[in-house]
Amino acid sequence: MATSLIRRGxxxxxxxxxxxxxxxxxxxxxxxxxDTALADTLFFGAWCAALLLLLSLALRLPLRAGDSVGxxxxxxxxxxxxxxxxxxxxxxxYRHDVHFDMTREARxxxxxxxxxxxxxxxxxxxxxxxxxxxxxxxxxAQGALSVLARENPHFRFKTVDxxxxxxxxxxxxxxxxxTALIESGDRRVQVENTVDLHQVAFGMLRALNExxxxxxxxxxxxxxxxxxxxxxxxxxxxxxxxxxxxxGEIVVGTADGLDRLRLALGAxxxxxxxxxxxxxxxIPDECSVVVEIxxxxxxxxxxxxxxxxxxxxxxxxxxxxxxTAPIPHxxxxxxxxxxxxxxxGIVLDPLNHYGTEPEKIAVPxxxxxxxxxxxxxxxxxxxxxxxxxxxxxxxxxxxxxVSSKDSHRQDxxxxxxxxxxxxxxxxxxxxxEGSWPGSASDAPFRMIVTGNSTFAENEYFPxxxxxxLAASMIRWLSGDIDTPTIQPQRxxxxxxxxxxxxxxxxxxxxxxxxxxxxxxxxxxxxWRRR
Amino acid sequence: MKVFAALVRKEEQALFxxxxxxVVLTVFLLLMGYSFxxxxxxxxxxxxxxxxxxxxxxxxxxxxxxxxxxxxEERNLRTLETLLSAPxxxxxxxxxxxxxxxxxxxxxxxxxxxxxxxxxxxxEPDWGPIYSGYLGLLLLGAALVAAGLTASCIxxxxxxxxxxxxxxxxxxxxxxxxGYILPDPFNALVVNLSLSVHFKPFVTGSLYLSDAGYFISIxxxxxxxxxxxxxxR
Numbered sequence: 001m002a003t004s005l006i007r008r009g010x011x012x013x014x015x016x017x018x019x020x021x022x023x024x025x026x027x028x029x030x031x032x033x034x035d036t037a038l039a040d041t042l043f044f045g046a047w048c049a050a051l052l053l054l055l056s057l058a059l060r061l062p063l064r065a066g067d068s069v070g071x072x073x074x075x076x077x078x079x080x081x082x083x084x085x086x087x088x089x090x091x092x093x094y095r096h097d098v099h100f101d102m103t104r105e106a107r108x109x110x111x112x113x114x115x116x117x118x119x120x121x122x123x124x125x126x127x128x129x130x131x132x133x134x135x136x137x138x139x140x141a142q143g144a145l146s147v148l149a150r151e152n153p154h155f156r157f158k159t160v161d162x163x164x165x166x167x168x169x170x171x172x173x174x175x176x177x178x179t180a181l182i183e184s185g186d187r188r189v190q191v192e193n194t195v196d197l198h199q200v201a202f203g204m205l206r207a208l209n210e211x212x213x214x215x216x217x218x219x220x221x222x223x224x225x226x227x228x229x230x231x232x233x234x235x236x237x238x239x240x241x242x243x244x245x246x247x248g249e250i251v252v253g254t255a256d257g258l259d260r261l262r263l264a265l266g267a268x269x270x271x272x273x274x275x276x277x278x279x280x281x282x283i284p285d286e287c288s289v290v291v292e293i294x295x296x297x298x299x300x301x302x303x304x305x306x307x308x309x310x311x312x313x314x315x316x317x318x319x320x321x322x323x324t325a326p327i328p329h330x331x332x333x334x335x336x337x338x339x340x341x342x343x344x345g346i347v348l349d350p351l352n353h354y355g356t357e358p359e360k361i362a363v364p365x366x367x368x369x370x371x372x373x374x375x376x377x378x379x380x381x382x383x384x385x386x387x388x389x390x391x392x393x394x395x396x397x398x399x400x401x402v403s404s405k406d407s408h409r410q411d412x413x414x415x416x417x418x419x420x421x422x423x424x425x426x427x428x429x430x431x432x433e434g435s436w437p438g439s440a441s442d443a444p445f446r447m448i449v450t451g452n453s454t455f456a457e458n459e460y461f462p463x464x465x466x467x468x469l470a471a472s473m474i475r476w477l478s479g480d481i482d483t484p485t486i487q488p489q490r491x492x493x494x495x496x497x498x499x500x501x502x503x504x505x506x507x508x509x510x511x512x513x514x515x516x517x518x519x520x521x522x523x524x525x526x527w528r529r530r
Numbered sequence: 531m532k533v534f535a536a537l538v539r540k541e542e543q544a545l546f547x548x549x550x551x552x553v554v555l556t557v558f559l560l561l562m563g564y565s566f567x568x569x570x571x572x573x574x575x576x577x578x579x580x581x582x583x584x585x586x587x588x589x590x591x592x593x594x595x596x597x598x599x600x601x602x603e604e605r606n607l608r609t610l611e612t613l614l615s616a617p618x619x620x621x622x623x624x625x626x627x628x629x630x631x632x633x634x635x636x637x638x639x640x641x642x643x644x645x646x647x648x649x650x651x652x653x654e655p656d657w658g659p660i661y662s663g664y665l666g667l668l669l670l671g672a673a674l675v676a677a678g679l680t681a682s683c684i685x686x687x688x689x690x691x692x693x694x695x696x697x698x699x700x701x702x703x704x705x706x707x708x709g710y711i712l713p714d715p716f717n718a719l720v721v722n723l724s725l726s727v728h729f730k731p732f733v734t735g736s737l738y739l740s741d742a743g744y745f746i747s748i749x750x751x752x753x754x755x756x757x758x759x760x761x762x763r
Contacts, residue, residue, distance in 0.1 A: 082751055100736075
């Protein structure tokens, strides 16, 4: 074979190498099947080799045909075949495309959550992004969305410049810059005033969700839940104040309100509604999760039985105790059934705390649990500890948030008095799941108990990762924990500021010296040739 | 191989002893230098995105001037017959002319590296989009030179060759605008014929192998059609 190739000359060698290279790369691509990017990169190498081989073989065809009609048709046919092959080769390549984000800030790489949503699409979803072409942050978001649109044919992406096409925006009910209009079947979701692709991902999830998740907030015991929807004031910054990047939202509400938590849950596609268990025979089935935040008055008789019945049939309950009020007796009874209690007094942590106050406990690390998987530091002001006593056999409990080994409990009424406990880690939040004691149902309950509700209220919700933790708790309880992070993404461009002398030097070098030197070389060549 | 090297040398000599190469280079550097300075001094942005788009347009306008004479001039001067009667193949002639013309394009890109050097001296540019932008320009140049060479092989004189390649380039530049008004699936087909649609991702640092494949396939198709068109004569 080799001798035969040698006799046929270097061109035969070249073609044989191309064939060998194309086949080897294709086989390697097939072997690397699970790593799609690597496989498609190898296929690209095979594609290049195959195309070169085809060119070389095509040039072996008889070139000097006659002028007869048949010869002309042959020439035309070969040229058309060449064009056809080029189109088909590009279609094949497009279907196995690979993308490389070459930017330092990975600005064309969408957050993992958004990629997950797009890659998992099995039905059509269209996203129209109304933006301003002059807004660099919006352009970066648009760039990342364009990249994703090439990954799944079910995801259709279109941009509309609001300034150039106000009529389309008006017709579709869009009023603000950077609005993502997401449509899937009959469902239509608008994510307003955002360049944060996480928010777009949540919007897509909302558009895809057939079932609306409902968080039922318990009321009737002085809880801070307000029945009115949160009042939000938007600040808009992208075109007029270039030094302030991204859109801002300011919540107008009381410090102990739950407006920020409700808005964050809304971004994940959760609706919220108040319930008053004292007036109900049972907790409504529509509740994905029941949230009892900061009760300040005692429960009515029989309420604990209503909650117990709910949990016995696989209910999901979040309890956040208020550290300024006594724990309702009904709640104490309910918790004691699964072997836990909320201790009196507050926890002080001289080692890890926020600012200079040891009562604002800072928690940088967590035991491994889906709720705290991607959570950074959280702050718990005036928290009570949760005591895990003897748990029933079918119940598993895991501490979620624990203070440092130097922390101790102090009776709120007697600072520095005899009521201080020995130092040691204190559990500030715990997650429980399993079969409710005495329940005949197979459905497992889930419950999270925290010794503090302030961390999830308006004042402390935006502090480091408090908001993420509160939202993550509710999402874990309702069995929806795939994309818990709500951190915004920021983009910026490196800039160069030059002095007057530097400007002159740059201008002289690139605008005068460089073209002049080429012109002089040309003149010298012309002079010599003359 | 020696014959091919001799042919390339001959073409390089013809190109770089003619005033066209120096005029093209000087005009290119004057316009790009002005554009670079203006962008840098006004926006202070440490990237070459604007400049890459302008080089893209410059290539569309100057490459027809570079390629128009390649075969059409030889035909006018009646040196083509002499060349074809020599012991060289049409493929070798076309490839030699292609390599020589591409070397001028590469020289333009090499000279434009001075702008990247300025950015490196005074700032910390993001090199990823600069590398990918230059790769895009190189592939664009390779594709345009091949297409221009085909036009020069087909046309009977230089002006027609230049106009033909310029028309093709301009059409391929703006064809995506027509694509958006066509129904599915013709819109995707027409949009994907566009030079700018495939070039833009390179400039912004968003590199797709399919975009590289588009330019490579145009270059190979152009070389193939040039050889066939030359053999037809």
